[in-house]
Amino acid sequence: MALPTVVFLDRATIPRHIHVPALTFSHRWQEFDFTAPEQVIERLQEAEIVITNKVVLSAAILAQLPKVRLIAVSATGFNNVDIDYCRAHHIAVCNVQGYATQSVPEHVVAMMFALRRNLMGYHHDIAAGEWQRNKQFCFFTHPIGDIAGSTLGVVGGGTLGQGTATLAKALGMTVLFAEHKDVSTCRAGYTPFEQVLQQADVLTLHCPLTEATHHLIGEAELAQMKPNALLINAGRGGLVDEVALVDALKRRQIAGAGVDVFTQEPADITNPLVANMDLPNLLLTPHVAWGSDSAIQQLAHILIDNIQAFVEGRQQNRIV
DSSP, X not given: OOOXXXXXXXXXXXXXXXXXXXXXSOOEEEEOSOOOGGGHHHHXXXXXXXXXXXXXXXXXXXXXXXXXXXXEESSSOOTTBOHHHHHHTTXXXXXXXXXXXXXXXXXXXXXXXXXXTTHHHHHHXXXXXXXXXXXXXXXXXXXXXXXXXXXXXXXXXXXXXXXXXHHHHHTTOEEEEBOOTTOSSOOTTOBOHHHHHHHOSEEEEOOOOOTTTTTSBOHHHHHHSOTTOEEEEOSXXXXXXXXXXXXHHHTTSSSEEEEOOOSSSSOOTTSHHHHTTTOTTEEEOOSOTTOOHHHHHHHHHHHHHHHHHHHTTOOOSBOO
């Protein structure tokens, strides 16, 4: 019997210093750092098992790949795979869950502190010679706020939202979990969405991106937030209307924003946030909140375990 072929389409999404465990069954392994859309079909002609992080596997592509039996997504999000096609054609799909439960909350807290204490502003002022001009042992060109005693609003009550809430409580923050938008009755432990907008000193987003949550935070929502409020998005780019956010930051409608995710990635100068990244109250990172070394190592182990489970006839982290 021919050995099954395993193809990793975008291996560069896992840093080289992270160890990817070897599969224990006999197989042929192929990996590519990057795969352009026009290369997918050629590279997967013999593949039975496909590993992808962000490479799109649409119905039109999968229809030309009859040998594919498993798509192992090396991430939590699987919107790059046509799940309906896979279900109809008996292609298994699995993803990686629960690997960034420390990394994402810590990134959110890091952004929160950097913005509230204006760390970037002071760094740039020192570089510009402000300390020498001031002639004092310290100087105060930006307000410095405390985190303790403030209120964190959390949109999304899953593992990452709960993990962020745990860190926030340890810092002395009050935590409010937002109920779904436009819902008349609240679940136990949740607060009406609009009330969270109005009360939060920091609002952090950890909900999935769906039709219902697209532009969950837009002009109307930003207008309801406190002038001293911070918005942090380490969830999905489409949760926030980026044009409205830039406008709110320019008008100081809110105090600042930390953004790790964008509507299109990689983001370039056509993106409103990147085009305005010189704003002193805007902090951008390139979708790396999930990416601590320990989190990525855990991801690699789960990814390989998912494939092992499929070959052994077990279901693990299965979407289909």
